[in-house]
Amino acid sequence: MKVIWNNQIVDREEVRIDPEDRGYQFGDGIYEVVRAYNGYFFGLDEHVDRLYSSADKIEMKIPQTKEEMKTLMTRLLNESDIQTGNLYLQATRGIASPRNHVYPDMSVLPTITGTVTTVPRDAHKIETGITTITEPDIRWLKCDIKSISLLGNIMAKHEAHKNNAEEAILHRDGIVTECSASNVAIVKDDVIYTHPDGHLILPGVTKIVWLACAKELGIEVKEEPFTLAQLKDADEVFCSSTTIEVMPIHTIDGETVNGGKRGKITAKLADAFKIKIEETCGEI
Numbered sequence: 001m002k003v004i005w006n007n008q009i010v011d012r013e014e015v016r017i018d019p020e021d022r023g024y025q026f027g028d029g030i031y032e033v034v035r036a037y038n039g040y041f042f043g044l045d046e047h048v049d050r051l052y053s054s055a056d057k058i059e060m061k062i063p064q065t066k067e068e069m070k071t072l073m074t075r076l077l078n079e080s081d082i083q084t085g086n087l088y089l090q091a092t093r094g095i096a097s098p099r100n101h102v103y104p105d106m107s108v109l110p111t112i113t114g115t116v117t118t119v120p121r122d123a124h125k126i127e128t129g130i131t132t133i134t135e136p137d138i139r140w141l142k143c144d145i146k147s148i149s150l151l152g153n154i155m156a157k158h159e160a161h162k163n164n165a166e167e168a169i170l171h172r173d174g175i176v177t178e179c180s181a182s183n184v185a186i187v188k189d190d191v192i193y194t195h196p197d198g199h200l201i202l203p204g205v206t207k208i209v210w211l212a213c214a215k216e217l218g219i220e221v222k223e224e225p226f227t228l229a230q231l232k233d234a235d236e237v238f239c240s241s242t243t244i245e246v247m248p249i250h251t252i253d254g255e256t257v258n259g260g261k262r263g264k265i266t267a268k269l270a271d272a273f274k275i276k277i278e279e280t281c282g283e284i
């Protein structure tokens with residue numbers, strides 16, 4: 001298996017992670033997941049922009065330019081000969097000894113690793129949807145940074161898993177923020193509501209695309225907070241991420257949404273999203 005290691009593409013066996021790497025010791029790092037279809041990335045520019053924005057927010061300097069990073073990621077995809085799958089890229093603040101919470105000086109270079117794996121598109125699930133639970137959002141207050149420190153997210157996802165659900169919808173004091181690994185939106189009376197960007201959610205690349213689709217389709221969107229009560233009373237609910245696209249939610253805490261069927265607005269957005277992918281990556 002080929003992987004990115006700092007500025008090179010190497011065999012996985014060649015990679016050595018130091019026990020004093022700050023990603024390993026502190027969770028001091030950031031990441032991105034980019035989807036590829038038919039051997040082409042979808043939304044690469046937006047993902048790389050967000051990676052560098054996350055880096056800026058934690059005062060980390062990635063040595064490569066954005067263009068060099070895109071070239072490295074594209075080389076990994078091509079050399080791995082993967083058609084449809086996910087590229088995971090992470091950058092940690094590098095190796096510093098002795099362990100010290102204070103950031104090391106800028107001469108310490110980040111450790112960059114990247115892997116790509118085949119993950120087929122689940123067209124069936126995009127039509128039928130997923131089961132969810134609601135969970136308190138116990139995460140920190142800088143959720144706009146795509147941090148590798150994901151304990152709050154994985155604890156919520158694990159809770160969902162224990163309850164035979166696939167995703168956890170998070171709320172802070174009754175205001176729905178996002179899901180453990182996706183953004184979330186509701187539809188009520190033909191209007192879409194989704195939490196505005198800011199410190200409480202990750203600004204999703206998939207969300208950027210479906211917002212554009214909604215605009216093109218003339219569907220009204222209100223980027224404003226909504227409550228758990230509104231969630232439970234919605235006509236349709238969907239979540240979105242790079243790996244699951246526009247995904248209907250058919251059950252929340254054991255209660256079905258829209259009789260357990262994908263709603264018409266969710267379906268329109270999912271179809272429009274697929275067309276956007278096909279414009280970049282060919283037929284899927």
Ligand SMILES: Cc1ncc(COP(=O)(O)O)c(C=O)c1O
Binds near residue numbers: 180201203206241
């Ligand atoms: C917490 C969280 N919110 C939202 C998203 C959706 O982001 P994107 O559409 O860029 O994948 C993700 C994706 O992993 C996520 O982990």
